[in-house]
Amino acid sequence: MTTIDQGTIGYAGPQVRYRTCPFTGRRIERSAELLIRANAVAAVVFLAVGGFFGLLVALTRWPAVQLLPADWFYLVLTGHGANVLLFWIIFFEIAVLYFASAVILGSRLATPRWAWLGFVLMIVGAVMANYSVLKGDSTVMFTSYPPMMAEHWFYLSLIVFAVGALIGVFVFFGTLVVAKDEKTYDGSVPLVTFGAITAAIIAVFTLAAGAIILVPTWLWSLGFISGIDTLMYKLVWWGMGHSSQQINVAAHISIWYAIAAMVVGAKPLSEKVSRFAFLMYILFLQLASAHHMLAEPGMSSSWKIINTSYMMYLAVMASMIHGLTVPGAIEAAQRRNGYTRGMFEWLTKAPWGNPAFSGMFMSLVMFGFLGGITGVILGTEQLNVLMHNTIYVPGHFHGTVVAGTTLAFMAMTYIVVPLIFQRDIIWPRLAKLQPYLFGIGAGGISLFMMGAGTLGVPRRHWDIALTDAGHPFEFAPGAYLMMGLNGMSAILAATGGLLFVVLIVASVLAGPKLDGPGAKLAFPLHDGAAQAVSEYGSEPHFKLPGTVMLVSIFFFTFVLYYFVNWKYLSDLWLFN
Amino acid sequence: MAINPPSNRLWWKEPIHGIELAWIIIAFLWGVFMFFFMIAWHFIGNQNLSSETYRVNPDKFVERVEEFATEYQVLDETGAPVDIAGTPLVRPPAGGDVYMLGRLWEWWPALELKKGQSYRFHLSSADWQHGFSLQPVNINISVHPGYEHILTLTPTQTGDFGVVCNEFCGIGHHTMTGIIRVVE
Ligand code: HEM
Ligand SMILES: [Cu+2]
Ligand SMILES: [Cu+2]
Numbered sequence: 001m002t003t004i005d006q007g008t009i010g011y012a013g014p015q016v017r018y019r020t021c022p023f024t025g026r027r028i029e030r031s032a033e034l035l036i037r038a039n040a041v042a043a044v045v046f047l048a049v050g051g052f053f054g055l056l057v058a059l060t061r062w063p064a065v066q067l068l069p070a071d072w073f074y075l076v077l078t079g080h081g082a083n084v085l086l087f088w089i090i091f092f093e094i095a096v097l098y099f100a101s102a103v104i105l106g107s108r109l110a111t112p113r114w115a116w117l118g119f120v121l122m123i124v125g126a127v128m129a130n131y132s133v134l135k136g137d138s139t140v141m142f143t144s145y146p147p148m149m150a151e152h153w154f155y156l157s158l159i160v161f162a163v164g165a166l167i168g169v170f171v172f173f174g175t176l177v178v179a180k181d182e183k184t185y186d187g188s189v190p191l192v193t194f195g196a197i198t199a200a201i202i203a204v205f206t207l208a209a210g211a212i213i214l215v216p217t218w219l220w221s222l223g224f225i226s227g228i229d230t231l232m233y234k235l236v237w238w239g240m241g242h243s244s245q246q247i248n249v250a251a252h253i254s255i256w257y258a259i260a261a262m263v264v265g266a267k268p269l270s271e272k273v274s275r276f277a278f279l280m281y282i283l284f285l286q287l288a289s290a291h292h293m294l295a296e297p298g299m300s301s302s303w304k305i306i307n308t309s310y311m312m313y314l315a316v317m318a319s320m321i322h323g324l325t326v327p328g329a330i331e332a333a334q335r336r337n338g339y340t341r342g343m344f345e346w347l348t349k350a351p352w353g354n355p356a357f358s359g360m361f362m363s364l365v366m367f368g369f370l371g372g373i374t375g376v377i378l379g380t381e382q383l384n385v386l387m388h389n390t391i392y393v394p395g396h397f398h399g400t401v402v403a404g405t406t407l408a409f410m411a412m413t414y415i416v417v418p419l420i421f422q423r424d425i426i427w428p429r430l431a432k433l434q435p436y437l438f439g440i441g442a443g444g445i446s447l448f449m450m451g452a453g454t455l456g457v458p459r460r461h462w463d464i465a466l467t468d469a470g471h472p473f474e475f476a477p478g479a480y481l482m483m484g485l486n487g488m489s490a491i492l493a494a495t496g497g498l499l500f501v502v503l504i505v506a507s508v509l510a511g512p513k514l515d516g517p518g519a520k521l522a523f524p525l526h527d528g529a530a531q532a533v534s535e536y537g538s539e540p541h542f543k544l545p546g547t548v549m550l551v552s553i554f555f556f557t558f559v560l561y562y563f564v565n566w567k568y569l570s571d572l573w574l575f576n
Numbered sequence: 577m578a579i580n581p582p583s584n585r586l587w588w589k590e591p592i593h594g595i596e597l598a599w600i601i602i603a604f605l606w607g608v609f610m611f612f613f614m615i616a617w618h619f620i621g622n623q624n625l626s627s628e629t630y631r632v633n634p635d636k637f638v639e640r641v642e643e644f645a646t647e648y649q650v651l652d653e654t655g656a657p658v659d660i661a662g663t664p665l666v667r668p669p670a671g672g673d674v675y676m677l678g679r680l681w682e683w684w685p686a687l688e689l690k691k692g693q694s695y696r697f698h699l700s701s702a703d704w705q706h707g708f709s710l711q712p713v714n715i716n717i718s719v720h721p722g723y724e725h726i727l728t729l730t731p732t733q734t735g736d737f738g739v740v741c742n743e744f745c746g747i748g749h750h751t752m753t754g755i756i757r758v759v760e
Pocket of ligand 3: 706707741742743744745746749750752
C-alpha cells in the first residue's frame with residue numbers, strides 16, 4: 001500500500017464518527033451534527049437581535065408611543081431587515097440543508113472543513129453588516145436602492161455573507177453525492193430532501209443574482225463605477241430578493257412535511273404530486289421579481305403580465321397544491337391513528353400541546369391565508385398600484401416570512417434540539433405556549449399592517465401624522481387604530497420570540513440530557529418515526545372531508561378578496 | 577413518510593388521487609382566469625399604469641418643471657403669485673401637460689386641476705428615488721431619477737389631496753409631501 005492510499009483511507013475513515021439516534025433510528029454523523037448546531041445557534045442569536053429591532057420599529061410606528069427618534073428609527077429598521085430576513089433565515093436554512101442531507105439520508109457531511117469555512121464567512125459578514133449599520137453610515141434599508149449609497153463595508157459584508165452561504169449550499173450538494181455513492185439510502189431521496197434540493201437549486205440562482213448586483217454596487221461605493229442604473233438595480237436586486245423568498249417557501253414546506261411525518265406519522269398523499277409541486281418552484285420562479293416592478297416607470301404591460309402571472313401563477317398553483325397535500329397528509333395519518341369521527345376529529349385531537357405541531361399548523365394556515373392570498377393580489381399588474389410601498393407590503397411579508405417561515409423554523413427547532421443537541425426541551429409548559437404567543441402576534445402584525453396599508457399608510461415612515469411636513473395630510477383615524485393594534489401585536493410577537501430564544505438557549509445549555517439509555521422526550525415523536533423502514537411511501541387509500549372543507553374555505557376567501565380589490569381599484573381616479 | 581425514501585421505487589407511475597387531481601385543476605384554472613383578467617382590465621378598466629417613459633437628465637427635468645410652474649402660476653387679484661404653505665400653486669390647462677417633481681424633501685409644485693379633465697402627468701425625481709402616493713385616493717407609483725414617467729390622469733373627486741412619499745429617501749422622508757387641489 002502506498003502512503004497516498006493510506007492517506008485517503010485515513011481521511012474518509014477514522015475521522016467520520018456516527019451515532020445512532022435512539023428516537024428515530026437514524027445514523028447521525030458527528031461533523032454534520034456540530035455544523036447543524038453551530039448554524040442553528042447563530043440563527044437564533046440573529047433572530048434575537050433582529051426581533052428586538054423589530055419590536056423597536058413597531059413601537060416607533062405606534063403613533064401614541066413613537067419610541068425612537070427618526071434617525072434611529074431608520075437605522076434600526078435597516079438592521080431589522082438585514083438581521084431577520086438575511087441572517088436568521090439563511091443560517092437556519094443552512095442548518096436545514098445539512099439536516100435534510102446528512103441526517104435524513106444517514107450520510108456523512110461532505111467536506112466539513114469547507115462547511116466550517118462557509119460558516120465563518122457568514123458570521124464575519126453578518127457581524128460586519130451589523131457593525132456598519134449601527135455605526136450609522138449605512139441607513140439605506142436592506143434593499144439599498146441607489147442612488148442612495150451606504151458605506152462600502154455594508155455591501156462587502158453582504159457579499160462575504162453570500163459567499164459563505166453559497167459554500168454551505170455546495171456542501172449540501174456534495175453530501176447528496178456522498179450519500180448516493182456510499183449507498184446510505186435506497187431508491188429516490190425522501191420528499192423532505194427533495195424539497196431541500198429545490199430550495200438549494202433556487203439558492204444558487206439567487207446568490208448569483210445577488211453577486212451580479214452587489215459586486216458592481218460595492219465597486220460604485222468605492223468610486224470605481226460612476227453610477228448604477230436605478231431600474232436595472234431594482235430588477236436584478238429582486239432577482240435575488242424575491243427568489244430568496246422562494247428558498248424560504250421550499251424550505252418551510254419541506255419542514256411542514258418533516259414535522260407532519262415525525263409528529264403524527266404522515267405520509268405524502270402521493271409522492272408524485274408533492275414532488276412535482278416542488279419542481280414547479282424551480283421552473284417558474286426566476287422571473288417573479290417582476291412583481292416588484294409593477295409601479296415602476298418603463299416596464300411594458302405585456303412584460304409585467306407575462307412575468308408576474310404566467311410564471312408566478314404556476315408557482316402559486318404549486319403552493320396551493322402543498323396547501324392541500326400537507327393538511328391532507330396529516331388528516332390521512334390522523335385517521336389512521338384512530339381519529340375518524342366527523343369531519344374534524346383528526347384536527348381537534350391533533351397534538352396541539354406539542355409546539356412542533358402547533359407551530360407547524362399555524363404556519364401552514366397563516367402562510368396561506370395571510371401571506372399567500374395577499375401576495376397574489378400585490379402581484380397583480382393593476383392592483384399593485386393600490387398598495388405599492390404602503391405598509392400593506394410589510395404586512396403581506398410578515399404573513400409569509402414571519403407567520404409562515406419563521407414560525408415553521410421555530411417549530412422545527414423543537415425537534416432539532418432533542419435530536420441533534422441531545423438535550424430535551426427544558427420547560428415543556430412554557431414551550432407549549434410559545435408558538436401561540438408568537439403565532440398570534442405575528443398574525444396580528446401582518447393583519448394590522450395590511451389594514452393600515454389599505455388606508456394609505458406608507459412603509460418605512462417615521463411619522464404618519466406628518467408633523468414636520470410642508471403639507472400635512474390627515475390619515476383616516478382607522479389608520480392610527482391599525483398602527484396601535486400593530487404595536488400591541490408586536491409586543492405579543494416579541495414576547496413569543498423572546499420566550500423562544502430563552503427556551504432554546506436554556507434547553508441547549510441545561511436541558512435534560514438525552515444520551516443515556518431509556519431517555520424519554522417531553523414531546524414524543526410518532527411511533528412511526530423510529531420504524532424508519534416499515535411503512536413509508538405514498539398514502540394508499542384515504543378520505544379527506546376535513547381537508548376538502550379547509551381548502552374550500554381558502555379558495556372562497558381567495559376569490560372573494562381578489563374581486564374586492566378590483567372593486568377598490570375601479571373607484572380610483574382614472575389613469576392609463 | 578416524507579422523511580424516508582418512497583417505498584415504491586416507481587413512485588412517478590402511481591396514479592394521482594381524485595381529490596388531488598381536482599384541486600390541481602381548480603388551482604390551474606384559477607391561475608388562467610387571473611392571467612386573462614389582467615389583460616381584460618386593459619380593455620374594460622380605467623386603471624392601467626402607463627408604461628410611457630423617457631430617459632431624462634434630472635437637471636433638465638427640473639428646468640422644465642420650473643418653466644411649467646412659472647407659465648401656469650396662479651395669480652391673485654393683485655397679480656401676486658399664490659402659494660400653498662410656500663409651494664407655488666400652478667393651474668395647468670385642462671388636457672395639457674402637468675409636471676410633478678420629487679426632490680429632497682417635497683413634491684413640487686402644488687397643482688390645481690379640474691375634476692373630470694384628463695392631464696398628461698410627467699413624474700420624475702431630481703435626486704433619489706421617491707414614492708408618489710396620492711392620498712386618500714391611494715394611487716402609488718415609484719419615481720426614479722433619470723426616468724420621466726408619463727401617465728394620463730383624470731381626477732374624479734374634488735378637494736385637497738395629499739401626496740406623500742412612500743419610498744425611503746433619507747432622514748427627511750417623513751416630511752416629504754405635496755398637494756393636488758381638484759376643483760369643479
Ligand atoms: C417580533 C417580531 C417582529 C416584529 C414586531 C416586526 C415588526 C416590523 C415592523 C413594524 C416593520 C416596519 C414596517 C415599516 O415601517 O415599513 C418591519 C419590517 C420588516 N420586517 Fe419585521 N417584525 C418582526 C419579525 C420579523 C421577522 C422574523 C422577519 C423575517 C424573517 C421580519 C422581516 C422584516 C422585513 C424584511 C422588514 C422590512 C424592512 C424594510 O422595509 O427595509 N420581521 N417589521
Ligand atoms: Cu421622497
Ligand atoms: Cu421618501
